[in-house]
Amino acid sequence: MARVETTSQVLTGAEATAHAMRQIRPDVVPVYPITPQTPIIQTFSRFVADGKTDTVLLQVESEHSAMSAAVGAALAGGRTMTATASQGLALMVEVVYIAAGLRAPVVIAVGNRALSGPINIHGDHSDGMLARDSGALQLYAQDAQEAYDLTVLAPRLAEHPDVMLPVMVGQDGFNVTHSAEPVALLADEEVGEFVGEYRIPNPLLGGEGPSSHGVFAMPDSYFEIRYQLVEAVEAAEHVYDELAAEYARRFGRFLPAIDSYRMEDAQRALLVLGSAAGTAKDVVDDLRGEGERVGLLALRLYRPFPEAALRAAMGGVTRLGVLDRAVSPGAYPPLFSDAHAALSGTGIELRSFVYGLGGRDLSTRALRQVLSELAAPAAARIRYVGLRGEDDDGES
Amino acid sequence: MANLKELALLEERAPGFYGGHSLCAGCGIPPIVRTVLGSIPGPKVAISATGCLEVATTRYPFTAWGVPWIHVAFENAAAVAGGVEAAYRALSRRGALGAEPVTFVAFAGDGGTYDIGLQALSGALERGHRLIYVCYNNEAYMNTGIQRSGATPYAANTTTSPVGSLGRGKSERRKDMTAIVVAHHIPYAAQAAASHWQDLGRKVERAAATDGPSFLNVLATCPPGWGHDAKDSVKLARIAVETHYWPLFEVVEGHYRITHRPLHQRPLEEWLNLQKRFSHLHGERSADLVVRLQQELDEGWSQLQMRDAADAEWFRAQEEAGA
Known part of the structure; x- marks a missing residue:
């Protein structure tokens, strides 16, 4: 059911995201600038200034207020989006938790970046991991096209x-x-039809009667309300699968929760989030050409964690290298911990690799090295790929 | 301005704020909230910061609010209110809502306004949202057990500015929050007190009719926090006004006007003597503290009088122009 693409433009991920926002036409977008998210809101601000979308753009004074205004707008009854990164997300996190708890369906574009200190503006997943347990769902795009489609x-x-x-x-x-x-951008009308009207129960504006949002819960009710949040996050996996299928039917692009790449008969595989998938695919192709049975799994859906799908995707893999672009000092890093729990009892051996903190490049050579290490017994509890001193051969 | 009978009738027909909440007997907050909601014509949405008002009125599964209400966190009532107002603009302009205008009113305590909420308030004022921000100012963090805030007056005894062998109560002067707000060049700001409910009601009406942000700093008595009898709540607020501790004034487009001039300035001791938070100020040993407090009041009042006099002509011209 593939369709003919009408518009293909050369765009950055940030610009592609701004186009998606323009086509979604959110009612309210409260934003605050931060590298490397800024080109999203700059591009989007230009769209608003040129009348390409009638969004009310709020240039707030901090990300904390951006998310606060977003919760207010979303529960008032307007479709709301925002964008952030790094310290901005860290500042927002208090309200991201509240947004999830108050069930405010705000879409947050994140340009994933390292957390201070020292301050660093480059790519890293530490900011996303800080919000991991908030109840907000998390999607990770591999490239600009996916950033657009997932938005x-x-x-x-x-x-x-x-x-x-x-x-x-x-x-x-x-x-x-x-x-x-x-x-490849969809037509504006296609996006409009796909996203449809924004509807929430009991909005502050235009609701059936007065409703109270954000009330005070004592020990006799807080647990149950939080449990409802857990159920909603878990339900999101099935909803994501259905939406990905619908998206593929309508637009010919299929973005399953787990991108399984050359996993047929694979014995060793890598598990990644985000842009590392592109580099890893090249390495897998090269090694397959050399007769090695290797594959790649890239998660697009990280929260909820697609546990059963991950198990099903393993096939005959005996060793899985989990690549984290974040650390949990004093413990195993987040993606590894999640995968380890999901695959416990399967007999698959998992290895933890940390790479790319603060924008350190992940080279094809380093990934070849990781896959070749997977063929041998583990050399370290956690391998820091590209770290000077520990991994001088890993290249940086 | 609605009279008392009209306000009571309005409350009976469509209460914005019901009884049955768990605010203390003699708390200054409920009369402020009821007067504010009762003085705003038409539909309204209330936004609360974390604090006494929020905690005591929304214990799940109950709510005291008869109007749509939202609370998100402590430091962001103004930002949340801005978001709600932005959604209103977006939905109105594409015809998704009725034609009747909706008023947005945020309620936050002094902690949520003077201290942790100052940045969000500043941003919202600068952006020019059409909303009324009401600070119910009981001059300390009462909800968490009477800790000092930026609004706590000099020398007041709180649990974090305790009187002891060295401590003499709060050693810093309170911020002039109303002046900070006025510096944002917003169209309307005022100070009020629940004791003067007609004055408060008129200010709310003016705020509701203002096209842009407005700010009301309303003194709220607090029996446990100030250490006064519940029955003295209204009396104490009146004394605050009449000692010049809490002058009633408004600032219209930057122009000051005193809205209530006490016939006689009552002695500061009348204000101090009714409150346990000032009980250490009795006697010679604390005379210097009282002198400093009195100086602060006198300076404030004389500055206010000068501003009022300087702006009198502006108000006369406004009235003549029928504004």
Whole structure:
């Protein structure tokens, strides 16, 4: 059911995201500038200034206020999006938790970037991981095209009656936000029809009667209300699968929760989030050419964690290298911990690799090395790929 | 301005704020909220910061609010209100809502306004949202157990500015929050007190009719926090006004006007003596503290009088122009 693409433009991930926002035509977009997210809001501000969307753009004084205004706008009854990165997301996190708890379906575009200190503006997943347990859903795009497609898909996921949660759409800072590549945009009307009308129960404006949002819950009710949040996040996996299928039917682009690449008969595989998938695919292709049975799994859906789908995707893999672009000092890093729990009892051996903190490049040579290490017994509890001193051969 | 009978009738027909909440007996907040909501014509949405008002009125599964209400966190009532107002603009302009205008009113305590909420308030004022921001100012963090805030007056005894062998109560002067707000060049700001409910009601009406942000700093008595009898709540607010501790004035487009001039300035001791938070100020040993407090009041009042006099002509011209 593939369709003929009408518009393909050379765009960065940030610009592609701004186009998706223009086509979604959110009612309210409260934003605050931060590298490397800024080109999203700059491009979007230009669209508003040129009358390409009638969004009310709020230039707030901090990301904390951006997310606060977003929760107010979303629960008032307007479709709401915002964008942030790094310290901005860190400042927002208090309200991201509240947005999830109050079931405010705000879409948050994230240009994933390292956290201070020292301050660093480059690609890294530490900011996303800080919000990991907030109840906000998390999607990670591999490239500009996916940043666009996942952003178009996000409002439907956020606003689904079984979900009603914020959705973060992550794209690696600079690797995706600032890298230009051909992006096939949908027609404006197609996006409009796909996202449809924004509807939430009991909005502050235009509701059936007065409703109170954000009330005070004592120990006799807080647990149950939080449990409803857990159920909603878990329900989002199925909703995502359905939306991905619908998106493929309508627009000919299929973005399953897990991107399984050359996993047929694979014995060793890598598990990644985000832009590392592109480099990893090249390496897998090369090694397959050399007769090695290797494959790649890239998660597009990170929260909820697609546990059963991951198990099903493993096939005959015996060793899985999990690549984290974040750390959890004093413990295993987040993606590894999630995968380890999901695959416990399967007999698959998991290895933890940390790479790319603060924008350190991940080379094809380093990934070849990781896959070749997977063929041998583990050399370290956690391998820091590209770290000077530990990994002088890994190249940086 | 609605009279008391009209306000009561309005409350009976469509209460914005019901009884049954758990605010303390003698708390200054409920009469402020009821007067504010009762003085705004037409539909309204209330936005609360975390604090006494929020905690005591929305214990799940109950709510005291008869109007749409939202609370998100402590430091962001103004930002949330701005978001709600922005959604209103977006929905109105594409015809998704009825024609009747909606008023947005944010309620936050002094902690949520003077301190942790100052940045969000400043941003919202600068952006020019059409909303009324009401600070119910009880001059300390009462909800968490009477800790000092930027609004706590000099020498007041709180749990974090305690009187002890060295401590003499709060050693810093309170901020002039109303002046900070006025510096944002917003169209309307005022100070009010629940004791003068008609004055408060008129200010709310003026704020509601203002096309842009407006700010009301309303003194709210607090029996446990100030250490006064519940029955003295209204009396104490009146004394605050009449000692010049809390002058009633408004600032219209930057022009000051005193809205209530006490016939006689009452002695500061009448204000201090009714409150346990000032009980250490009795006697010679604390005379210097009282002198400093009195100086602060006198300076404030004389500055206000000068501003009022300087702007009198502007107000006369406005009235003549029928504004």
